[in-house]
Amino acid sequence: MTSTLDLREVVNQPAPLAAPMLLGKRLVRQFGDRIISGLITEVEAYQQDDPASHTYRGKTNRNRAMFGEPGHAYIYFTYGMHWCFNIVTDKTGLGSGVLVRSIKIDVGLDHAWQNRYREVQPEVMPSERCRNLTNGPGKVAMALGIDKSLYGINLLDAASQLKLEDAEPVDSSLITQTPRIGLSVARDTPWRWHYSQ
DNA sequence: AATGCGATGGTCT
DNA sequence: GACCATCGCATTT
Numbered sequence: 460m461t462s463t464l465d466l467r468e469v470v471n472q473p474a475p476l477a478a479p480m481l482l483g484k485r486l487v488r489q490f491g492d493r494i495i496s497g498l499i500t501e502v503e504a505y506q507q508d509d510p511a512s513h514t515y516r517g518k519t520n521r522n523r524a525m526f527g528e529p530g531h532a533y534i535y536f537t538y539g540m541h542w543c544f545n546i547v548t549d550k551t552g553l554g555s556g557v558l559v560r561s562i563k564i565d566v567g568l569d570h571a572w573q574n575r576y577r578e579v580q581p582e583v584m585p586s587e588r589c590r591n592l593t594n595g596p597g598k599v600a601m602a603l604g605i606d607k608s609l610y611g612i613n614l615l616d617a618a619s620q621l622k623l624e625d626a627e628p629v630d631s632s633l634i635t636q637t638p639r640i641g642l643s644v645a646r647d648t649p650w651r652w653h654y655s656q
Numbered sequence: 657a658a659t660g661c662g663a664t665g666g667t668c669t
Numbered sequence: 670g671a672c673c674a675t676c677g678c679a680t681t682t
Contacts, residue, residue: 503674511674519666538675539664545674558674597675641674 466615466623470529470548473554474504475650477548479636481557482654483629485565488603495603497562497573497593498626503639504650505545506578509547509556514554525556529614530623534605541597546614546623560640561594563656564602567604571602629654 469480479502487496505512505525508564511649513522513535524533525547534543564571572580593602593653600606605621614623639651 505674509658513674519668535674536666537673539666539673541675543674560674591677595675639674643673 462512466625467530470546470615471550472548473553474506474548474557477500477546478504478557478650479634479652481546481559481623482634482652483626483656485624485626486559486562486603487622487624488567488605489622490570490604493567493570494563495567495574496624497564497566497571497599497603498656499559499561499655500532500563501559501561501594502652503558503560504548505556505558506549509645509648509650511639511642512554514556518554522554524611526552526554527611528632530613532609532612532614532621534600534610536607537597542600542606543596544600544603545590558596559599560596560651561653562599562602564593565647574604575602629656 469477481499481502484499485496486499507514509515514525518526524531527547528551529548531547533547535543537543543558545556545558547622569580592600609621612619612621633655635653636649637651638647638649
C-alpha cells in the first residue's frame, strides 16, 4: 500500500485514516541553520466522538488548535513535565488529530541527543540510550525541542520551524495496528499504528 | 525484561 | 481537588 496522496491530502482525512499514512513521513525541526529530522514510526488517532480524545467534551483554550486547520500542530503539556505533539487532521472544526509517539532520527542526531539527555553525544552511544531517544511522545518533543512556542504552527509551510515532509514509501507489511497506550477509556479501539522499519 | 511508583503542573469540574 | 494521550529509576525476575 504505497500512499500516492500528498501530505495535504493525507491530513485532510479523518484521523484513523490519516494516522497510518503519516508513518514514514519526515518531521523536520529547524533551529536557525541547524536541523533535526526524524521519520515517524508510531502514531495514534483521536477524534471528537472518541471518549479518549481531548476534544471529546468540546472546544477549550487548551485544545483549540485541534479544532483548527488540518496540517497544523496541536501541542499539549501533561504530567507536569512532558510536551506531546499532534498533527491536526480532517476538516477544520472537527477536533481530530494524530499523536506522534515515536520517530527515528535521521538528521542531527548529536543535537537531538543534547536536547534529550543534556549531555554531549558520546563517541560510543549506550544502546539503551539509543533505544530510548525518541520512542515515546514526551521523548519526541524533548529531542526536537517542541513546546508551547510551536502551538498551532503550520506543519505544511516550508518556512515553519517545525514541519512535515514527504519521504520514502513505507513497507506496509511492517505496520502493526493495536489499541492506544495509557488510556482509561476506549481501551479497545485499535487506533495505534507502529512501523517497525 | 517486566513491574511499580513518584515527580510535577496545567486544565477542567 | 482529581486527573492525566508520560518518563526514569528502583526493584524484582
